Amino acid sequence: MGYQVNVQPSGRQFEVLDGETVLEAGIRQGIGLPYGCKDGACGSCKCKKISGTVEHKPYQPSALSEEEAAQDYVLTCRAVPGSDLVLESRQVTSEGAYPVRKMPVRVMGMEQLSSDVMRLTLQLPANAPMQFHAGQYLDFLLKDGQRRSYSMATAPHQVDPNKPQVELHVRHMPGGKFTDHVFSAMKEKEILRVEGPFGSFFLRDNSAGPVLFLASGTGFAPIKAILEHMTHTGNQRKVTLYWGARRPVDIYMHQWMLDYCEAHPNVTYVPVVSDALPEDVWEGKRGLALDQMLQDHPDMSDYQLYACGVPAMVHAAHAQCVGKAGLSEDAFFADAFTSLKDKTAPEATA
Ligand SMILES: Cc1cc2nc3c(=O)[nH]c(=O)nc-3n(C[C@H](O)[C@H](O)[C@H](O)COP(=O)(O)OP(=O)(O)OC[C@H]3O[C@@H](n4cnc5c(N)ncnc54)[C@H](O)[C@@H]3O)c2cc1C
Ligand code: FES
The missing domain is CATH 3.10.20.30 (Beta-grasp domain)
Structure with a gap:
């Protein structure tokens, strides 16, 4: 019962x-x-x-x-x-979510975007294409029953129904079961199993107000999908993306973002670097992307904020923006990129 x-x-x-x-x-x-x-x-x-x-x-x-x-x-x-x-839960609407399915996928492309980020292109089954919201993620189902989650960097309209493919941005976590494999033994044509779509990190259309995106590292992946979805649907909301990383090379699609902004005057892009080395050429902002965003937007009461990437940044964004900077709890959306390390911390509460 x-x-x-x-x-x-x-x-x-x-x-x-x-x-x-x-x-x-x-x-x-x-x-x-x-x-x-x-x-x-x-x-x-x-x-x-x-x-x-x-x-x-x-x-x-x-x-x-x-x-x-x-x-x-x-x-x-x-x-x-x-x-x-x-x-x-004010974020729940009367709309149904897309069905979640398990399916085999084939690795069609592997392109190293930086020293520790790989673009994986996956071919999905063509007979029953997966429906998803731009910004959602899928789980790889490993042979031992474990799962690893990855956001799709592709918007749904970009998926050709005759040859459905999605792009992922995978960061290497040294010692990690899945990403050690991706960065050492994985070859094109490899078949994997995935389940999806999952997650609630997608653009809410219940507001025409301005949008803040806050990404660290590969947290950019779902934001890229959402930006492309906004272009496709002619969404003209004012957007500002803060993309934080340690070094300039870690902002692995910097030129793509510059080109995107050139074509979309409603979008502002603020890359922020925290640990540039002396040899790095960088004229952009330095420090933490969250601090820069708070400095530029001390009052977020009219905004929706979408934060994605390392859990510490996502938690800090919630703590410092909701309430304190005027952001409404219902206007905060996040995907914290937790890994096994975060899930097996010893102080788990029963
Ligand atoms: C919703 C969601 C979406 C995500 N999307 C993306 C994405 O688009 N791109 C992306 O790059 N990442 C993404 N992630 C994060 C990604 O799923 C994790 O980083 C993933 O766990 C990496 O898998 P792995 O097997 O390589 O490493 P894991 O096995 O998870 O290990 C991660 C790290 O922790 C260490 N570790 C493992 N076990 C322990 C332990 N018991 N104690 C201490 N340390 C330990 C490992 O050595 C390794 O360095 C997402 C996560 C979530 C939840
Ligand atoms: S979805 Fe429940 S804690 Fe992450």
């Missing part, structure tokens, strides 16, 4: 089967809940429990603090209901 979950204020209702987490049930039934890692590490799925009881599976305290738990906030990716539930 399962439990009913009602999400306010949309009024969306769905059933959670015995032992399932709220998020697993939501994804299974196409309810557009907000989430990122699905693993209790990023905090993107956090929402307020209005009534009912849940048991949390282990999660990282950085995703849900003791104080938040005491105030009845829950992580839907870890929360197993113990009764019917009413949750509050």
Whole structure:
């Protein structure tokens, strides 16, 4: 026997089967809940429990603090209901989410964009093309049952139905099971299994207001897809992208962004470098991209902010922009690029 979950204020209702987490049930039934890692590490799925009881599976305290738990906030990716539930999540709409499917993919292209970033081009099955929002991600299903998440840098309209391909930007994590393979043994034509689309990092059309994008490193990948989607749909919202990296070479599509801005006067691009070496030629901003964004936008009350990349930056962006800089909680969207390291930190909370 399962439990009913009602999400306010949309009024969306769905059933959670015995032992399932709220998020697993939501994804299974196409309810557009907000989430990122699905693993209790990023905090993107956090929402307020209005009534009912849940048991949390282990999660990282950085995703849900003791104080938040005491105030009845829950992580839907870890929360197993113990009764019917009413949750509050203003980002949930009445729209259905795209179906999630498992499928084989073939590696069609491998291009090194910098010393530690690889552009992987994947061929998807042509018989039933995957539908997705620009900015969503897919999971590689590894042979041992583990998963690795990667954002699609391609917008849906760019996918040719006769030869469907998507582009990913994969950063090498030395010692990492998947990316060590990508940067050493992987060859074109290799077949992998993926599941998708996942995630809630896509542009919300409920506002015509200005948009801030904040990316670190390969956090640029889904933002590229969203920018291309905006071009395709003729979306003229004012956009500013802050792209932070350690060195200029790590801003691996700098020229692409300069060309994009040239063609799109509504888009401003601010690359920011934190650890340039003496030999680096760099006339742009220095420091942290988040600090630069806050300096340029002390009042974000009219904005939506989409932050993507290393978890520390995403968490800092939430802490420093929501409330403090006037940004509304409902206007903050994020994909924190958590890895096994973030998910296995020893202080997981039960
Ligand atoms: C929604 C989402 C979207 C993402 N999109 C992208 C993207 O577009 N591009 C991108 O580059 N990345 C992306 N990521 C991040 C990417 O999924 C991770 O970096 C991924 O885990 C790397 O896989 P791996 O097997 O190479 O490394 P992992 O096995 O995950 O290991 C990562 C690092 O942690 C170390 N490590 C492993 N286990 C432990 C441990 N127990 N204790 C301490 N250290 C440990 C490893 O040595 C390695 O350096 C995304 C993540 C999420 C959640
Ligand atoms: S999706 Fe729940 S903590 Fe990341």
